[in-house]
Amino acid sequence: MSEFLVGYLSNQSNHEDPPRECDVLVIGGGLLGTSLAYYLAKEGTDVTLIEREEINREASGTNAGSFHFQIALHQLTPNMTDSEKDRLASEVRLQVDAAKLWDNLEQELDADLGVHFDGGIMVAETEEEMRVLRDKDEIEKSAGLESHILTGDEMRAFAPYLAPDLAGISFCPREGHANPLLVGPTYAYRAAERGVRFRTDCGAESIEVLTGEKHRFKVTTNKGVIKANRVVNAAGAWTAELAAQLGLKLPMGLSGLHVNVTEPREYFLKSMVQHIGRRLTLKQTHNNTFIIGGGWPSRPEPYPKRFSNIWNSASGNLAVALRVLPMLKDVKLIRTWSGVWAYTLDFKPILGESERIPGYHVAMVPTGFTLGPMVAQMLSEYMTAPKGSIKLPEEFRVDREVA
Amino acid sequence: MKSVTGNDLVVIGGGPAGIAAAATASSLGLRVALIDERITLGGQIFKRVGPGFDLRERKSLGKDYARGSDLIDEIDRPNVTLLTSTTVLTIEDGKVITSHPEEGIRALDYRFLIIAPGAYDRPVAFPGWTLPGVMTAGAVQTMVKTQRISPGKRVFFAGSGPLALAFSAQLIGLGAPVFKVIESAPFPSPANALRLLSRIGGNLDLIRDAAKYRSVLFKARVPFKYGRIIVKAEGKGRLEYVTHAKADREWNPIPGTEVREACDALCVGYGFFPSHELFRLVDCAFEYDENRGGFSVLRDEWGATSVDSVFAVGDGTGVTGSYSAVAQGRLAGLQIASRLKKITEEERDSAAKPYARELRARNRFQSALNKMFDVGAGIYRLADRKTVICRCESVTRGAIDPIIDSTDDVSVVKGISRAGMGLCQGRNCQRHIAAMIADRHQKPISSVSFQTPRFPVKPVEIGAIADDSIREEKYFIT
Numbered sequence: 001m002s003e004f005l006v007g008y009l010s011n012q013s014n015h016e017d018p019p020r021e022c023d024v025l026v027i028g029g030g031l032l033g034t035s036l037a038y039y040l041a042k043e044g045t046d047v048t049l050i051e052r053e054e055i056n057r058e059a060s061g062t063n064a065g066s067f068h069f070q071i072a073l074h075q076l077t078p079n080m081t082d083s084e085k086d087r088l089a090s091e092v093r094l095q096v097d098a099a100k101l102w103d104n105l106e107q108e109l110d111a112d113l114g115v116h117f118d119g120g121i122m123v124a125e126t127e128e129e130m131r132v133l134r135d136k137d138e139i140e141k142s143a144g145l146e147s148h149i150l151t152g153d154e155m156r157a158f159a160p161y162l163a164p165d166l167a168g169i170s171f172c173p174r175e176g177h178a179n180p181l182l183v184g185p186t187y188a189y190r191a192a193e194r195g196v197r198f199r200t201d202c203g204a205e206s207i208e209v210l211t212g213e214k215h216r217f218k219v220t221t222n223k224g225v226i227k228a229n230r231v232v233n234a235a236g237a238w239t240a241e242l243a244a245q246l247g248l249k250l251p252m253g254l255s256g257l258h259v260n261v262t263e264p265r266e267y268f269l270k271s272m273v274q275h276i277g278r279r280l281t282l283k284q285t286h287n288n289t290f291i292i293g294g295g296w297p298s299r300p301e302p303y304p305k306r307f308s309n310i311w312n313s314a315s316g317n318l319a320v321a322l323r324v325l326p327m328l329k330d331v332k333l334i335r336t337w338s339g340v341w342a343y344t345l346d347f348k349p350i351l352g353e354s355e356r357i358p359g360y361h362v363a364m365v366p367t368g369f370t371l372g373p374m375v376a377q378m379l380s381e382y383m384t385a386p387k388g389s390i391k392l393p394e395e396f397r398v399d400r401e402v403a
Numbered sequence: 404m405k406s407v408t409g410n411d412l413v414v415i416g417g418g419p420a421g422i423a424a425a426a427t428a429s430s431l432g433l434r435v436a437l438i439d440e441r442i443t444l445g446g447q448i449f450k451r452v453g454p455g456f457d458l459r460e461r462k463s464l465g466k467d468y469a470r471g472s473d474l475i476d477e478i479d480r481p482n483v484t485l486l487t488s489t490t491v492l493t494i495e496d497g498k499v500i501t502s503h504p505e506e507g508i509r510a511l512d513y514r515f516l517i518i519a520p521g522a523y524d525r526p527v528a529f530p531g532w533t534l535p536g537v538m539t540a541g542a543v544q545t546m547v548k549t550q551r552i553s554p555g556k557r558v559f560f561a562g563s564g565p566l567a568l569a570f571s572a573q574l575i576g577l578g579a580p581v582f583k584v585i586e587s588a589p590f591p592s593p594a595n596a597l598r599l600l601s602r603i604g605g606n607l608d609l610i611r612d613a614a615k616y617r618s619v620l621f622k623a624r625v626p627f628k629y630g631r632i633i634v635k636a637e638g639k640g641r642l643e644y645v646t647h648a649k650a651d652r653e654w655n656p657i658p659g660t661e662v663r664e665a666c667d668a669l670c671v672g673y674g675f676f677p678s679h680e681l682f683r684l685v686d687c688a689f690e691y692d693e694n695r696g697g698f699s700v701l702r703d704e705w706g707a708t709s710v711d712s713v714f715a716v717g718d719g720t721g722v723t724g725s726y727s728a729v730a731q732g733r734l735a736g737l738q739i740a741s742r743l744k745k746i747t748e749e750e751r752d753s754a755a756k757p758y759a760r761e762l763r764a765r766n767r768f769q770s771a772l773n774k775m776f777d778v779g780a781g782i783y784r785l786a787d788r789k790t791v792i793c794r795c796e797s798v799t800r801g802a803i804d805p806i807i808d809s810t811d812d813v814s815v816v817k818g819i820s821r822a823g824m825g826l827c828q829g830r831n832c833q834r835h836i837a838a839m840i841a842d843r844h845q846k847p848i849s850s851v852s853f854q855t856p857r858f859p860v861k862p863v864e865i866g867a868i869a870d871d872s873i874r875e876e877k878y879f880i881t
Contacts, residue, residue, distance in 0.1 A: 061818065181818045181819065287824075311500055315508075316874065317875075319869040322869045331865050332862040332864050333859055333864070
């Protein structure tokens with residue numbers, strides 16, 4: 001399973017100085033950057049990717065690897081209008097497309113990425129949460145995402161490990177997960193096979209727009225200057241910071257997420273479990289450990305330190321986990337970690353070419369693990385098609401302003 | 404979560420250094436809370452006999468036991484709160500967060516914090532090291548000291564440094580049938596011996612101890628061989644044979660010099676690693692010294708670290724032994740009492756004199772000893788392809804080598820191989836992997852960076868730390 005990672009890592013040219021010029025320069029070696037490099041190279045584009053540390057290092061490799069095809073919880077409210085429901089349905093359709101990409105990705109990359117579709121359970125504790133769950137279920141069904149509501153004895157028979165007094169659950173068979181440590185590096189390996197030059201320990205220090213020269217951009221790195229026709233900012237959590245250098249103000253925010261890992265126990269929990277009213281994602285990995293998260297905060301630290309964990313996040317998060325799965329009581333917590341989660345203020349991806357700075361592209365998406373490869377594919381199609389022949393969704397616009 | 408408030412000083416670790424610090428600070432009127440993971444105080448060197456043992460002849464337990472008893476008696480004061488069976492999980496926002504089987508989670512505030520976590524046995528991976536019957540010196544010492552259990556009927560001792568001699572003699576004294584001791588370092592050279600002799604001042608007791616240990620071995624007719632190192636352990640389901648060989652200067656076994664012997668217990672004692680997880684969690688600065696166990700926390704003459712109000716004492720700061728540890732604890736206690744205006748700086752300095760003098764003498768001697776028993780890099784090369792390096796996740800050297808061929812980053816090795824992700828939280832394998840990386844990429848082990856420190860410092864049951872009163876920001880408002 002590790003052969004592609006080792007293959008990628010042992011590529012000695014990763015540590016060489018970057019080329020002096022290229023057509024497309026991708027900044028950032030996360031999942032978006034590596035998958036974009038792959039799709040661009042597949043169409044024959046000349047790509048160089050620079051990464052200031054090692055590929056797949058930040059959110060791309062530190063997330064829990066879950067596919068979130070159900071509606072993101074922060075978008076739900078108890079009394080949704082029809083137009084809100086329509087908007088959510090359009091997002092679900094995007095997620096259904098992403099699911100299709102994941103269906104075929106192991107075949108596409110000819111590698112084991114640990115992709116499993118074992119379904120996702122969403123629990124509701126109260127009758128009010130149950131109403132939201134039913135609304136959500138209805139929107140998802142209308143958008144073509146299979147979903148089932150179970151309550152009472154039916155729920156207890158389906159998921160006997162859950163607390164028996166929960167109000168009910170929905171089950172989405174399409175949900176699942178992949179191994180976040182494998183996906184980005186495998187994309188990188190396959191992209192390198194197609195001629196993409198990867199340069200690690202190579203950070204973008206400044207970007208200038210050139211006029212009257214062969215290339216439009218001059219990017220200064222710690223390992224020398226690169227001139228490029230087109231630049232893609234795929235710097236993950238640091239996308240806005242990088243874009244600000246050219247005066248672009250991206251509607252983004254950052255937050256640190258807390259994750260708990262337990263000791264292994266006999267495997268029984270096939271599906272990921274979430275809570276519709278509280279912050280919880282819970283799953284058992286194929287190493288039999290439990291990974292418990294769901295959006296509890298960690299403490300921001302200045303780069304290059306990693307965000308630090310907060311005790312109360314562990315205590316509170318694990319209490320929600322026990323409420324839903326009481327049998328975890330005596331399982332030991334052995335590790336916590338924290339990843340940086342970048343989100344957009346309207347929860348839409350930022351994807352495409354800036355109108356203000358032609359040639360400057362941004363690729364940034366919240367729920368980046370689930371949607372990253374798909375939006376990378378969309379951007380690649382845009383960048384490789386004749387100018388103007390493909391339009392990216394209006395609501396993803398780079399130059400949009402969000403209140 | 405319960406709170407334990409109003410502490411002037413919290414001391415983590417009830418070994419020689421921690422108890423000495425608590426004793427000095429409490430004698431000067433500080434309110435002290437002393438935390439230890441075990442059911443009784445003492446740490447490793449002053450370890451008490453286990454609960455239920457009736458102690459009739461204290462003298463028979465030797466000098467260290469008596470030293471420990473005297474020190475523990477010193478903290479029998481109303482201004483000292485003892486928290487035994489209490490595990491520190493993390494330190495956050497000026498609070499030490501602990502767990503206890505009955506008391507649950509408790510948070511202790513402090514004006515000053517002394518971290519005295521001690522050291523643990525240097526794990527050495529060689530073929531067969533995970534067989535039942537192969538034990539670390541510390542584990543055997545605990546068995547013998549607390550439970551009076553001999554690790555086997557025919558015990559082989561492989562190790563290095565003063566402890567190889569001391570432990571094996573102690574084991575024999577307590578009735579464990581040790582039949583041979585091997586020491587990796589060569590027979591002391593005249594230069595080394597002279598250096599040691601020149602620093603004998605203030606350390607005569609240690610020389611006397613060493614002579615006594617040597618005579619115990621001699622009387623018991625147990626051979627003590629210099630310049631030999633463990634090569635492998637074998638047996639069906641449990642240990643039956645050990646193989647050892649002559650070691651070169653770097654502690655690499657010399658082919659053709661192997662000797663195979665039958666035994667049912669192998670005690671492995673190649674020195675210690677400071678337990679530095681808590682120091683890293685609070686972000687203390689470090690230096691590197693392989694002979695003191697690798698990464699050692701930076702501290703001033705009083706034990707203050709680079710982090711405000713946090714002090715470091717004892718073997719957790721770099722292994723120097725129990726006499727140094729006690730002196731370090733005393734000095735830290737004095738400095739904190741002076742910072743809290745319980746004594747003047749003059750009073751501090753005059754009280755500190757004998758401890759500072761002792762510490763200097765001990766350190767001089769210790770560094771000469773360290774020279775004599777310089778840890779060889781060969782200790783990290785004993786594993787073969789099939790040898791398990793990470794016990795928790797059963798990751799072999801064969802699985803790790805190809806990854807190390809392509810990266811010098813510990814986190815990447817961990818991410819790909821899962822080595823270091825198990826219940827021991829990497830304590831057993833991370834240094835070994837760092838050494839493998841250093842060896843393969845020809846760089847000093849000190850340049851191989853740590854994993855990011857994260858709580859819990861020790862594994863803890865979910866039920867113990869879950870707290871339903873902590874509520875998150877809601878996703879949707881109802």
